[in-house]
Structures are given as C-alpha cells and as structure tokens.
Amino acid sequence: MSVFSVFSVFARLVEQLADLLQPLFHASAAAAAIVLFTALVRLLVHPLSRAAARGGRARAALQPRIAELRRKHAKDPQRLQQAVLELHAEEKVSPLSGCLPSLLQLPAFFLLYHLFSSSTIGGASNGLLGHRLFAAPLGGRWADALAGGGVFGPAGLVYLGLFATVAVIATFNCLRTKRMKAADPIAAGAAGAVGGEQVPGLGAVNKVMPFMSFFTLVTVAVVPLAAALYVVTSTAWTALERAALYR
Numbered sequence: 001m002s003v004f005s006v007f008s009v010f011a012r013l014v015e016q017l018a019d020l021l022q023p024l025f026h027a028s029a030a031a032a033a034i035v036l037f038t039a040l041v042r043l044l045v046h047p048l049s050r051a052a053a054r055g056g057r058a059r060a061a062l063q064p065r066i067a068e069l070r071r072k073h074a075k076d077p078q079r080l081q082q083a084v085l086e087l088h089a090e091e092k093v094s095p096l097s098g099c100l101p102s103l104l105q106l107p108a109f110f111l112l113y114h115l116f117s118s119s120t121i122g123g124a125s126n127g128l129l130g131h132r133l134f135a136a137p138l139g140g141r142w143a144d145a146l147a148g149g150g151v152f153g154p155a156g157l158v159y160l161g162l163f164a165t166v167a168v169i170a171t172f173n174c175l176r177t178k179r180m181k182a183a184d185p186i187a188a189g190a191a192g193a194v195g196g197e198q199v200p201g202l203g204a205v206n207k208v209m210p211f212m213s214f215f216t217l218v219t220v221a222v223v224p225l226a227a228a229l230y231v232v233t234s235t236a237w238t239a240l241e242r243a244a245l246y247r
Helices: 003-061 063-072 077-091 097-115 142-149 154-183 185-190 203-222 225-245
Strands: none
Touching: 003 063, 003 097, 003 225, 063 077, 097 225, 142 154, 142 203, 154 203, 154 225, 203 225
16 A cells, blocks of 8 residues: 555545544544544553553563672673673563554654645645644644734644643653652652663663653644644653553
C-alpha cells in the first residue's frame, strides 16, 4: 500500500469517527475523533507499557549490583559499560525496553501531522482541514491563531487551554516523581523511561525525564492542532498510566 493510500484510508477513518461523534460534539466532532483515536492507540500499546513497567522494576532491582560495578571499574569506563550490559544480558533485562511504547506511537503521530499539513489527499482536496476545535482549525498552528486574533482571540484561547492542560500534567509528573524519590528511590528509578542510571551515560536522561512534559508545550505550539491534540491526549494518558503502574 502506498503512502498516499494510507493517508486516504486514515482520512476516511477520521471522517467516519467524526460522523459517529457529531451528535455529541457537533462542530468539534473531528477533534473528538482524534482524541478517541489517540486513546485507541494507547490502549493497543498498553500491554507493552505494562511490560516496560515490569522491566523498569527489574532494572531498578539491579541498582546495588551496578553500584558495585561502578566502584570496581571506576577507572575504566569502557569496561564498566561492558560489565553493565553483561549484567543486563545475564538477568535478561533490556536497559532500553521502556522506549518501545513511545517508539510505536510515532507512526500515528506522523500520520496525523502529515494528514493535517497536506492541502490534498490522493489528488483530492483535504476536507479534514475544514474541521475545527471550537474556533481553531485542526490544520492550523499557534502562529496562525496569533495572527488571526492574538493570544486571547477565539483560536488563541483554544491553545491557551491546551497549554494549561500540558502545564498541569507536567507539574503533576514532576511532583509525583519527587514524592517517589523521597519515599522509595528504587521505585522512582523503575519509573524512568530508559532505566536512568542503570546504563553509563544515561544518568542525565533520568534527571531530565520529570521535566519532559514541559517540552510538550513547544510541540503543541508548532505542530498542526490535530497533532497537538494527539500529543496532549497521549501525555495525559501517560501520566495516568504511570500513576497506576508505578504505585
């Protein structure tokens, strides 16, 4: 199947979902369809997220042994890295298994991004660009909203709502991570997306992870609104999912 065929099939799927949701959401039915599509994608990926959580706890349990390896090979970083990888292989624990759920979501995000960035689909006019979330076109960007009415214009207010939602989720993630570290450092290490300190050179990633949700603000500002909805919905799902899996 060609790329254009995939876009056409996906466009029809969004339109059909929008038609089903139209009685409830009226002019914002397509936006609701994107939120529903995102939830379906995350539901499909959820078994992998559960497996990643188990892997995270297994990686965290290796921390004492990895700390001993650091002391043993403090003057030989290359040997340390090899020893850590050998330990993971011996225990059948992947240091990067937590990345898989995020990687599998990328095709869905890029589908939405390109679908709502294209004026035509399969040689025909892209009818999805006529859909809106309240006053904001799903194919528009924050810059378009600013140009059309400013920060507090009708479309600008839609983006302010999304920014506020992301800020709340990011704050929740940061506070939760701090509480986990204070109560149980091992559990906090397990909640890291890539296992944090378990692999030499990834410690910085573990420190930055609690603030990654704030970077979502930049994504929401620069991508088409439809893709921004996917990102915000997926970020909210991740926050709730992690709260449930890493209790």
